[in-house]
Amino acid sequence: LTTRERMEIHSENPTCNACHRFMDPIGLALDNFDVTGQWRLRENGMGLDTRGEFYDGTPVTTPKEVAEALLRRPVPLMRNLTENMMAYALARRVEYFDLPTIRQIVTDAEDEGQYSMQSLIVGVVTSDAFRMKRAAELAIDQVDN
Incomplete structure (x- = not known):
């Protein structure tokens, strides 16, 4: 089976499809990269069909088109990047109570004229969630002991 065929089978499961219907069509445009990141033109002896689309219907078929589509939507792109940086910095999943901080970090970056x-x-490491992380861990340790 090709990646596209596996995704089509995968999409038949309603539980998976609820989220994957947004991700999988974008990923098809990146299918020229194999699991090791090597460029390829065929998979399992078959030519690749890298046609996909964004959730808004924007067609994408190449990594360049994916990048262009992402850059046309800087706020969600930067918010997602910031969420992932925050999760990494906090060594935990981002929770609902982190979202206002993330939105503020992105807004502040936008106000500076560019998203650097x-x-x-700086927004992540100066956030209360990051600065107070160790204090929260110590408080939990004291309760557990």
């Missing part, structure tokens, strides 16, 4: 990695990183 530096402004996003």
Whole structure:
């Protein structure tokens, strides 16, 4: 089976399809990369069909088109990037109570005139969630002991 065929089978499961219907069509445009990141034109002896689309119907068939589509939507892109940086920095999943902080970090970065990695990183490491992380861990340890 090709990746596209596996995704089509996968999409028949309503539980999986609830989220994957947004992700999988975008991923098809990146299917020229194999699992090791090597460029390929065929999979299992078959030519690749890398046609996909964004959730809004924007067609994408190449990594360049995916990048262009993402860059046309800077706020959700930066919010997602910031959520992932926050999760990594906190060593936990982002929770609902983190979302206002994430939105503020992205808004502040936008107000600076550009979304620089530096402004996003500074926003994460100066956030209360990051600065108070160790204190919260110590408090939990004291309760457990």
